[in-house]
Amino acid sequence: MEKSILEINNLSYAYDKTKVLDNVAFQCNRGEVLVIAGPNGSGKTTLIKLLFGLLDNKKGSIKIFGSDNTDISLKKKMYYLSSENILPQFLTGDEYVRMMCRLYDIKIDEEKYKKLISYYAMEHRINHLIENYSHGMVKKIQLITAFILQSEITVVDETLNGIDIEAKEVSKILFRKLAEKDKLVIMCTHDLELAEKLGNRAILLYKGTVKDIVNLKEKDCNLTEIFKNLVGFKESDYEI
Numbered sequence: 001m002e003k004s005i006l007e008i009n010n011l012s013y014a015y016d017k018t019k020v021l022d023n024v025a026f027q028c029n030r031g032e033v034l035v036i037a038g039p040n041g042s043g044k045t046t047l048i049k050l051l052f053g054l055l056d057n058k059k060g061s062i063k064i065f066g067s068d069n070t071d072i073s074l075k076k077k078m079y080y081l082s083s084e085n086i087l088p089q090f091l092t093g094d095e096y097v098r099m100m101c102r103l104y105d106i107k108i109d110e111e112k113y114k115k116l117i118s119y120y121a122m123e124h125r126i127n128h129l130i131e132n133y134s135h136g137m138v139k140k141i142q143l144i145t146a147f148i149l150q151s152e153i154t155v156v157d158e159t160l161n162g163i164d165i166e167a168k169e170v171s172k173i174l175f176r177k178l179a180e181k182d183k184l185v186i187m188c189t190h191d192l193e194l195a196e197k198l199g200n201r202a203i204l205l206y207k208g209t210v211k212d213i214v215n216l217k218e219k220d221c222n223l224t225e226i227f228k229n230l231v232g233f234k235e236s237d238y239e240i
């Protein structure tokens, strides 16, 4: 089985004339949690949107399982947990999960599904309309869906922000288990502690370029310090 399943080369992107990604290149392997970290506006979400073919006119290439990422057959192999509430508001949580399973040709394992609902304490809300969910509940529905689908590639955009501690801890365990099943998990986050605990490698994105690719499994890896150095952060520069 091939290890590298996603390859990005010379990727650049501009909104109108403003360049936000410049010559980005990296590859991702099966079985890893790859963290994409970077300050606000560094281009993380743009990169994810390009990955899913949601933006036109990119420069460079994104190959997934050897095919161009716009290949429609790839859609069923990838699931995106957005940081925004993009779920259909007129469905219940349960209807959304079941609809996604149909779209992805996944026969739902009812026992597993029930377990996931209880892990995320959604027993009493799963049949309510998404429209009436809190911010965290919308995220929990996406997490339940991700662990039911177990796609080849799961991309998480800040989804662990704004969920309660128990849900966050459960998610950490389940994303690790997903990677252990030889799936690729890509996680955009500002939470560097989470990144260190969960990730295999981190791509450090800064002003649209890849500044470093850090092996998080190396002993004494301190992503916060690496980051501070990267942006030239000095405690002594700040006072009130």
Ligand SMILES: Nc1ncnc2c1ncn2[C@@H]1O[C@H](COP(=O)(O)OP(=O)(O)OP(=O)(O)O)[C@@H](O)[C@H]1O
Pocket (backbone or CB within 6 Å): 015, 020, 038, 039, 040, 041, 042, 043, 044, 045, 046, 047
């Ligand atoms: N639709 C858009 N039109 C114009 N500019 C955009 C658009 N979306 C994003 N940008 C700009 O592109 C740059 C990168 O934004 P992006 O959302 O990819 O960054 P990010 O790293 O995900 O940020 P954050 O951590 O704040 O979520 C920013 O300067 C942003 O203002």
